[in-house]
Amino acid sequence: MSSREQILARLRQNRPQGPALPDIDAVPFITFDDKFDAFRTLVRNLGGDAVQLADGDSVQSVVQQRWPQHGRLVDLTRADNEESASPHAWHDVDVAIVPGELAVAESAAVWVSHADNQWRSIYFLTQKLVLVVPRDAIVDTMRDAYRRIAIREHGFGGFISGSSRTADIEQSLVMGAHGAMAALVVFV
Amino acid sequence: MKNDNINHAEAAAAFLQDREQARWHDSAIWWVRQKRDMQAKQLPEWEQLRALAQQIKAHTLSRLDDYLQQFQANAEKNGVTVHWAADADEHNRIVHGILAAAKVKKLVKSKSMLTEECGLNPYLEQHGIEVIDTDLGERIVQLRQEPPSHIVMPAIHLKKEQISELFHRELGTEAGNNDPTYLTHAARANLREHFLTADAGLTGVNFAIAETGGVVVCTNEGNADLGTALPPIHIASMGLEKIIPRLEHLGVFTRLLARSAIGSPITTYTSHFHRARPGGQMHIVIVDNGRSDILGNDDFYQSLRCIRCGACMNTCPVYRRSTGHSYSYIIPGPIGSTLGPSRDIKKHGSMAFACTTCGSCSNVCPVKINLHEQLVLQRKRAFDAGTLKPAKKMGLLAMRFLTQHPSLMDAGGKVMRKVVPIVPENLTRHSAWSRPGRALPEMPEQSFKEMWQARQEKKS
Numbered sequence: 015m016s017s018r019e020q021i022l023a024r025l026r027q028n029r030p031q032g033p034a035l036p037d038i039d040a041v042p043f044i045t046f047d048d049k050f051d052a053f054r055t056l057v058r059n060l061g062g063d064a065v066q067l068a069d070g071d072s073v074q075s076v077v078q079q080r081w082p083q084h085g086r087l088v089d090l091t092r093a094d095n096e097e098s099a100s101p102h103a104w105h106d107v108d109v110a111i112v113p114g115e116l117a118v119a120e121s122a123a124v125w126v127s128h129a130d131n132q133w134r135s136i137y138f139l140t141q142k143l144v145l146v147v148p149r150d151a152i153v154d155t156m157r158d159a160y161r162r163i164a165i166r167e168h169g170f171g172g173f174i175s176g177s178s179r180t181a182d183i184e185q186s187l188v189m190g191a192h193g194a195m196a197a198l199v200v201f202v
Numbered sequence: 203m204k205n206d207n208i209n210h211a212e213a214a215a216a217f218l219q220d221r222e223q224a225r226w227h228d229s230a231i232w233w234v235r236q237k238r239d240m241q242a243k244q245l246p247e248w249e250q251l252r253a254l255a256q257q258i259k260a261h262t263l264s265r266l267d268d269y270l271q272q273f274q275a276n277a278e279k280n281g282v283t284v285h286w287a288a289d290a291d292e293h294n295r296i297v298h299g300i301l302a303a304a305k306v307k308k309l310v311k312s313k314s315m316l317t318e319e320c321g322l323n324p325y326l327e328q329h330g331i332e333v334i335d336t337d338l339g340e341r342i343v344q345l346r347q348e349p350p351s352h353i354v355m356p357a358i359h360l361k362k363e364q365i366s367e368l369f370h371r372e373l374g375t376e377a378g379n380n381d382p383t384y385l386t387h388a389a390r391a392n393l394r395e396h397f398l399t400a401d402a403g404l405t406g407v408n409f410a411i412a413e414t415g416g417v418v419v420c421t422n423e424g425n426a427d428l429g430t431a432l433p434p435i436h437i438a439s440m441g442l443e444k445i446i447p448r449l450e451h452l453g454v455f456t457r458l459l460a461r462s463a464i465g466s467p468i469t470t471y472t473s474h475f476h477r478a479r480p481g482g483q484m485h486i487v488i489v490d491n492g493r494s495d496i497l498g499n500d501d502f503y504q505s506l507r508c509i510r511c512g513a514c515m516n517t518c519p520v521y522r523r524s525t526g527h528s529y530s531y532i533i534p535g536p537i538g539s540t541l542g543p544s545r546d547i548k549k550h551g552s553m554a555f556a557c558t559t560c561g562s563c564s565n566v567c568p569v570k571i572n573l574h575e576q577l578v579l580q581r582k583r584a585f586d587a588g589t590l591k592p593a594k595k596m597g598l599l600a601m602r603f604l605t606q607h608p609s610l611m612d613a614g615g616k617v618m619r620k621v622v623p624i625v626p627e628n629l630t631r632h633s634a635w636s637r638p639g640r641a642l643p644e645m646p647e648q649s650f651k652e653m654w655q656a657r658q659e660k661k662s
Binding site for chain 2: 016017018020021022024025026027028029030031032033034035036038041042043044056060101102105118120121122123132133134135137138139155156157158159160161165168169170171172173174175176177178179180181182183184185186188190191192193194
């Protein structure tokens with residue numbers, strides 16, 4: 015018998031009693047009166063920021079104001095977005111502007127799963143990450159979020175909440191462990 | 203790899219010699235527990251959330267074979283190769299086989315307690331593959347050639363001065379610069395080079411979704427993402443208990459994991475991997491290594507609900523005052539003290555006694571494992587297996603004899619209450635109760651039994 019067959023046979027033989035799957039929607043979860051405000055307050059504690067785009071303003075001008083001296087900028091929200099020959103070729107990106115599908119108020123997380131982007135490495139190699147999210151695509155909790163996301167054909171999707179961080183040295187919080195040093199969420 | 207011969211009490215006594223370091227360790231970890239409490243209190247549904255997580259995991263364990271087969275079928279539909287490993291050795295051989303076939307020279311790894319359990323790093327290094335741990339804490343302990351002391355905060359036993367010295371020696375940072383930001387960013391620059399030049403990436407798995415055939419990996423640093431987005435090969439190693447039935451169940455577990463672990467609402471990155479990156483390969487190795495045996499044990503199978511958040515360690519008064527390095531099994535703290543003895547009671551018997559039975563671990567556990575009850579049952583096994591030191595064994599046997607003979611117990615207590623107060627101090631100085639910070643209690647006039655009887659008489 016292969017290891018697979020042996021393992022499955024033991025699991026079958028050793029099955030404990032268990033309950034039926036619970037209805038996870040039966041429990042009321044927290045809701046927020048002002049989801050954007052909850053999101054912004056939280057993301058500011060997590061090495062990020064959030065803004066609502068004013069009428070007549072553009073994401074590009076918000077980015078320019080925030081980081082006037084920025085280096086290489088890649089904008090994946092443009093229809094003719096730049097492609098890269100390899101995942102490694104994004105290594106010197108300073109600012110990446112990427113589409114975010116959905117924001118979650120309770121965790122300041124944004125769902126990223128962009129089918130037009132071949133190399134997901136850009137989300138993690140860039141020094142500054144700008145997530146552009148439709149204003150009405152904000153939900154209360156992760157449960158609401160999982161109801162709305164889909165696992166796409168290209169096979170990658172992730173929630174990103176604030177900037178990359180670590181507290182592995184004496185519990186001192188440091189922003190910029192391996193991924194983006196700064197995160198900005200722009201609601202449009 | 204850890205030394206199996208560690209006796210918890212002896213190792214803890216050695217750690218406590220440095221009082222200042224011990225106090226810092228205790229308070230740093232207690233702070234993480236307090237942050238967890240602050241997060242839990244912000245959610246009115248917190249206790250119901252724990253109950254949902256418990257029910258989902260309990261249900262899954264009752265049909266683990268079905269869900270694993272469903273998971274495999276769906277993963278294969280996505281073009282992922284699924285492997286099964288009966289034990290640590292088979293896991294290591296499978297991983298090496300994948301790497302050798304692709305002539306991999308350098309592997310970048312994100313945090314995985316399973317690969318620590320299997321001893322993967324030394325195995326691959328013996329076969330000429332360079333292994334780079336990329337979680338900052340894991341990298342620190344890898345460079346120090348020691349095991350992690352905590353499953354979420356691997357280097358929590360170290361002070362920044364020690365890390366500064368290490369980085370000065372290994373990475374060429376400035377001597378005496380102890381600034382955590384400076385040190386972290388130096389490691390960032392060094393590890394970026396490794397990410398960009400690695401031939402393969404290996405991650406652990408936080409959750410494996412039967413319904414979709416994908417795996418979810420949670421990190422704050424982004425190391426799992428860089429390690430799988432850049433090299434063409436992604437290997438995900440998972441214990442077979444990591445399975446959850448449906449995608450929607452992540453709506454429960456992602457709310458609990460980081461809040462319980464570090465007091466954050468969520469990790470920075472919660473990444474869902476369902477296919478290899480374009481032009482690449484994705485492999486998932488499902489590992490048993492003793493888990494299917496634990497499933498068949500009525501006393502201990504609930505420990506397989508664990509999602510490895512580490513909340514039980516952060517709250518444990520014994521863990522905080524002894525560090526993870528005092529435990530013989532690779533996973534320390536309350537959960538390790540049931541998993542280790544379940545695996546090998548002869549090696550890990552002393553862990554069952556690293557517990558005050560206060561029950562705090564069971565109260566914070568996000569999947570409501572009856573941890574302290576399991577530790578009491580593991581003590582019985584440790585005693586039966588003959589793992590106790592002679593003095594402890596004699597003490598327990600004497601106590602058993604006394605509790606079975608109430609009149610002898612009463613008489614013994616009476617003698618103790620009279621004799622102890624008049625024993626000269628230099629005789630008790632070397633007893634277990636007279637170490638620094640401990641004192642013999644004041645002896646009461648009466649025993650509890652006598653007080654109770656007097657009280658009942660007064661009432662009637």
